[in-house]
Amino acid sequence: MALKRVLIVNKTYPEAGIKLLKTKLEPVIIPHLDHESESILEIKKEIATGFDALIWNTKHRLTGEILDLAGPRLKAVSTMASGIDHIDVNEIVKRNLTLGNTLNVLDDAVADITVGLLIGAARRFKEGIRELESGEWKFGVQWSLGQDIARSTVGIVGLGGIGQAIVRRLKGFDVAKFIYSGRTDKPEAKALGAERVSLEQLLKESDFVILCCPLSKDTKHLINSETLKIMKTTAVLVNIGRGGLIDQKALYDALKDGQIFSAGLDVTSPEPLPKDDPLISLPNCFIIPHLGSATVETRNAMACIAANNILLALDGKPMLYPVF
Ligand code: NAP
Numbered sequence: 001m002a003l004k005r006v007l008i009v010n011k012t013y014p015e016a017g018i019k020l021l022k023t024k025l026e027p028v029i030i031p032h033l034d035h036e037s038e039s040i041l042e043i044k045k046e047i048a049t050g051f052d053a054l055i056w057n058t059k060h061r062l063t064g065e066i067l068d069l070a071g072p073r074l075k076a077v078s079t080m081a082s083g084i085d086h087i088d089v090n091e092i093v094k095r096n097l098t099l100g101n102t103l104n105v106l107d108d109a110v111a112d113i114t115v116g117l118l119i120g121a122a123r124r125f126k127e128g129i130r131e132l133e134s135g136e137w138k139f140g141v142q143w144s145l146g147q148d149i150a151r152s153t154v155g156i157v158g159l160g161g162i163g164q165a166i167v168r169r170l171k172g173f174d175v176a177k178f179i180y181s182g183r184t185d186k187p188e189a190k191a192l193g194a195e196r197v198s199l200e201q202l203l204k205e206s207d208f209v210i211l212c213c214p215l216s217k218d219t220k221h222l223i224n225s226e227t228l229k230i231m232k233t234t235a236v237l238v239n240i241g242r243g244g245l246i247d248q249k250a251l252y253d254a255l256k257d258g259q260i261f262s263a264g265l266d267v268t269s270p271e272p273l274p275k276d277d278p279l280i281s282l283p284n285c286f287i288i289p290h291l292g293s294a295t296v297e298t299r300n301a302m303a304c305i306a307a308n309n310i311l312l313a314l315d316g317k318p319m320l321y322p323v324f
Pocket of ligand 1: 081082084103104110158160181182184213218240241242266267290292293294
């Protein structure tokens, strides 16, 4: 009997996942698409019917049009990400497909990056590196003074897998108080010593505000000109969730006018952020190019979870990390 076929849209998909898929399925990778060369038009050109499953390891939006191109045999889709804001979920439901993601396995890598960003933004890495590289380094100048993590209040917007891993790490920094906001009480919060508060209270009280919730219609531009006004002038804002959580024009104004102290961003809108984006020009906006889950081990583990999601779904079993 012919093996069931799974299409992988981006060739950067790690070999570890391919090996696993090959135990029972026939994986097919679009051979020339990587994160630089791919465009949604290219993907559309390459999508073909005759596949039972799809690994959507790209940032592009998975729409009903693409699902139609993939044809009626399609049964299961897995992302290679924890966020699903790039998936048209209604179209998946309409076609009765199973959808999975790669939750949990990237918590540690993303939490590490968050701590790096937080320190970088609080302790003025960007200004310092600029001075050093331009040969302007002067010792002991006042601009270099940053913000302490010890004795601070840290506010986590979205105490999910990543948010909890961030709290576990920051406990070693002698933070005075952890607070979080979200739609529900998290049972894990008690052991972490984190208290649930409203978003408004979190923004008002926090020395560090960390965004690690999904992007949705409720969270789009959660940080905007109004909410930025609530924050402390000494506050550091860190975003590892999605660029769309922040109104970037409002953030630019707030950083330029000293309404908040600094920002550390792993995610922006759009991505890649154009070289002439005003945020890049700001000395107090420390930006890195979506490096959250980018470690060899984590990417391999994500590929294996995506592969297992598909193997299980095509075997009629629940995925490892089912979205529904
Ligand atoms: P998760 O375990 O599902 O946690 C998400 C948390 O956000 C949940 O605790 C949820 O709690 C909370 N949440 C949902 N809506 C909220 C709202 N309106 N306000 C505040 N909190 C809200 O997901 P995760 O793995 O931690 O990932 C979180 C997000 O990080 C992903 O959706 C993705 O966008 C982003 N991410 C980024 C990277 C990167 O490389 N930078 C990597 C992975 C993930 P309630 O439902 O109770 O509100």
